[in-house]
Amino acid sequence: xxxxxxxxxxxxxxxxxxxxxxxxxxxxxxxxxxxxxxxxxxxxxxxxxxxxxxxxxxxxxxxxxxxxxxxxxxxxxxxxxxxxxxxxxxxxxxxxxxxxxxxxxxxxxxxxxxxxxxxxxxxxxxxxxxxxxxxxxxxxxxxxxxxxxxxxxxxxxxxxxxxxxxxxxxxxxxxxxxxxxxxxxxxxxxxxxxxxxxxxxxxxxxxxxxxxxxxxxxxxxxxxxxxxxxxxxxxxxxxxxxxxxxxxxxxxxxxxxxxxxxxxxxxxxxxxxxxxxxxxxxxxxxxxxxxxxxxxxxxxxxxxxxxxxxxxxxxxxxxxxxxxxxxxxxxxxxxxxxxxxxxxxxxxxxxxxxxxxxxxxxxxxxxxxxxxxxxxxxxxxxxxxxxxxxxxxxxxxxxxxxxx
Amino acid sequence: xxxxxxxxxxxxxxxxxxxxxxxxxxxxxxxxxxxxxxxxxxxxxxxxxxxxxxxxxxxxxxxxxxxxxxxxxxxxxxxxxxxxxxxxxxxxxxxxxxxxxxxxxxxxxxxxxxxxxxxxxxxxxxxxxxxxxxxxxxxxxxxxxxxxxxxxxxxxxxxxxxxxxxxxxxxxxxxxxxxxxxxxxxxxxxxxxxxxxxxxxxxxxxxxxxxxxxxxxxxxxxxxxxxxxxxxxxxxxxxxxxxxxxxxxxxxxxxxxxxxxxxxxxxxxxxxxxxxxxxxxxxxxxxxxxxxxxxxxxxxxxxxxxxxxxxxxxxxxxxxxxxxxxxxxxxxxxxxxxxxxxxxxxxxxxxxxxxxxxxxxxxxxxxxxxxxxxxxxxxxxxxxxxxxxxxxxxxxxxx
Numbered sequence: 001x002x003x004x005x006x007x008x009x010x011x012x013x014x015x016x017x018x019x020x021x022x023x024x025x026x027x028x029x030x031x032x033x034x035x036x037x038x039x040x041x042x043x044x045x046x047x048x049x050x051x052x053x054x055x056x057x058x059x060x061x062x063x064x065x066x067x068x069x070x071x072x073x074x075x076x077x078x079x080x081x082x083x084x085x086x087x088x089x090x091x092x093x094x095x096x097x098x099x100x101x102x103x104x105x106x107x108x109x110x111x112x113x114x115x116x117x118x119x120x121x122x123x124x125x126x127x128x129x130x131x132x133x134x135x136x137x138x139x140x141x142x143x144x145x146x147x148x149x150x151x152x153x154x155x156x157x158x159x160x161x162x163x164x165x166x167x168x169x170x171x172x173x174x175x176x177x178x179x180x181x182x183x184x185x186x187x188x189x190x191x192x193x194x195x196x197x198x199x200x201x202x203x204x205x206x207x208x209x210x211x212x213x214x215x216x217x218x219x220x221x222x223x224x225x226x227x228x229x230x231x232x233x234x235x236x237x238x239x240x241x242x243x244x245x246x247x248x249x250x251x252x253x254x255x256x257x258x259x260x261x262x263x264x265x266x267x268x269x270x271x272x273x274x275x276x277x278x279x280x281x282x283x284x285x286x287x288x289x290x291x292x293x294x295x296x297x298x299x300x301x302x303x304x305x306x307x308x309x310x311x312x313x314x315x316x317x318x319x320x321x322x323x324x325x326x327x328x329x330x331x332x333x334x335x336x337x338x339x340x341x342x343x344x345x346x347x348x349x350x351x352x353x354x355x356x357x358x359x360x361x362x363x364x365x366x367x368x369x370x371x372x373x374x375x376x377x378x379x380x381x382x383x384x385x386x387x388x389x390x391x392x393x394x395x396x397x398x399x400x401x402x403x404x
Numbered sequence: 405x406x407x408x409x410x411x412x413x414x415x416x417x418x419x420x421x422x423x424x425x426x427x428x429x430x431x432x433x434x435x436x437x438x439x440x441x442x443x444x445x446x447x448x449x450x451x452x453x454x455x456x457x458x459x460x461x462x463x464x465x466x467x468x469x470x471x472x473x474x475x476x477x478x479x480x481x482x483x484x485x486x487x488x489x490x491x492x493x494x495x496x497x498x499x500x501x502x503x504x505x506x507x508x509x510x511x512x513x514x515x516x517x518x519x520x521x522x523x524x525x526x527x528x529x530x531x532x533x534x535x536x537x538x539x540x541x542x543x544x545x546x547x548x549x550x551x552x553x554x555x556x557x558x559x560x561x562x563x564x565x566x567x568x569x570x571x572x573x574x575x576x577x578x579x580x581x582x583x584x585x586x587x588x589x590x591x592x593x594x595x596x597x598x599x600x601x602x603x604x605x606x607x608x609x610x611x612x613x614x615x616x617x618x619x620x621x622x623x624x625x626x627x628x629x630x631x632x633x634x635x636x637x638x639x640x641x642x643x644x645x646x647x648x649x650x651x652x653x654x655x656x657x658x659x660x661x662x663x664x665x666x667x668x669x670x671x672x673x674x675x676x677x678x679x680x681x682x683x684x685x686x687x688x689x690x691x692x693x694x695x696x697x698x699x700x701x702x703x704x705x706x707x708x709x710x711x712x713x714x715x716x717x718x719x720x721x722x723x724x725x726x727x728x729x730x731x732x733x734x735x736x737x738x739x740x741x742x743x744x745x746x747x748x749x750x751x752x753x754x755x756x757x758x759x760x761x762x763x764x765x766x767x768x769x770x771x772x773x774x775x776x777x778x779x780x781x782x783x784x785x786x787x788x789x790x791x792x793x794x795x796x797x798x799x800x801x802x803x
Contacts, residue, residue, distance in 0.1 A: 331717070
């Protein structure tokens, strides 16, 4: 049996799939420790999970959109987070003596800690941000990101520069998407696509199921955590799009109190939290910003989508959903209610979208999810057992865009 | 002393900062301005995060006003140079700082020397409204908590307009007052704050916006930061109480420096009350001096934007909303595949010499974030190979 240390970021969309994998490893008899903020992780991981606590530190808010969002993600979040969490992660490595680290692609400190300890480690990709390398056509942007990682490496007191891209473990890359959605990845060659890793979440006993009218079709609207003005503006257009459909459609909108003005109460339910996995089997369509978790959760249940991407990997995911025919994409910033309604009705009424979503669902099921990820992580134990301290053989990508 | 106007007030402001320089620096460090916190974030006990919070405010204004790295900056009311050293340091800006206080200017120059940026940050004892700098000599006019001291705010906006180059940025953060009528008690609170802090009056954020527009600025935006900065007056952060302990020490200070030094100590509780009751507000403003158009570039803006409109599937209203300074990344949210399609459409319309995707690929991340439609039009104007250099509107938007 092995010992696994999990390192992620305090972001729900990142921790949820990794939590499913850690639970699968624990079920298979392995010992798992998480290093991170206990106040954030505990509600996700449950009362029995072992957590090496690292205090949560406030970082600068991220820009909402575009390249500015990419810049602030690295400058204001990924790099500072690496700096403040590295000592705690390294303490956990010293105390727990893991055989393998499972590291979020954006938790650069985990990669550095694994290098320093000479341990095998896996990169886990809860987003598709890095997988399709959207910046490969912008070499200076890619070089700038490499520079941020190199700075984190140097700040950690590591000699020289990172031996390879810290987002991509030379040992294993686990991505929570499937080839039926993303197509086979042309790089790196150690990537396994296991599909979504879904774990049971605490039940939402407050959800007003008596509101639910089984005679109507149902839409879930969820666009993640946004700044108030962006959310208000989008939700107002969503409500206008839905208004004439009340006889046939009920919608659940995930939004903080007060961000949706005057929804028609019988037709549109606004709640800040909803039991997404309980709703999914009952849904006819999802309107989403295209976060990978929501997209994959919907497709894992064969539910087609209307995707309005905002930033990060969302445009990539939206493009993939449209390409495989499992939904439509709209422009988040400017789509008007009439267009949104037309796209939503198309997705609801044209069986081709649901059929495509079902194809993706079946391929996800075959990909194996959390259990498959756990089996791949177990293979790293063999490397660890043979392992003598010192650097591992480095299966470094040959792609020229990634400086060694 | 009653705050006056004009020269009398300037003398009072000069004197106020001369006599409180060491007090502020001792208590607040190099940043003589508010701190900035996230919602729900509590200031560290005893001001442990003072520098982080005040430094954060500087970075927030840099972000909000979109101050480009490497800019030439006029810092109006530079204090002892804390923000200017940030701009001149990591951001590589060249900064001219002005303050009414000779002591602040001297201290700021010392600090620039110590920080090794004296070549890029210089500080002068000058009135912000008569600095003598030539027209259009700055990319950015930066006023961080100084506008409250200026009685003639319309003149400030006019002078900022004169000093900025076309396309340049005005970045303001300022104390302000709630928009609308105040009742007698609220007016009295404001009067006391003004008196102790040597300020003529407060304007509301809305009034600042109107003044900027009246001076000819464009793309004016404001943000209310009151909740984010109010912690600055939390007693444990402001540490005013510590100095209040010694009545003797206070009397001694007043004897040495004049009784107006005590305004420094009165500010804390009054400001706290002001923020708590919503009477005192705090906000930032950004505004752009309109760019002078090159007719060949101007003529290309709409057709170039129209080609993008076709790529992203938008309508005429969208096209009408595009102005020269609209950002390709942050405003239009052009994604990489849309950029590629736009680039192809541009090369079809304007010749193979136009390779927008290749041009953007050569830009670093800061330039990509700042890229405007006018920049794209200028690029097309400079690289078009369709033999129609001065011919306006060859795109599909011919009308």
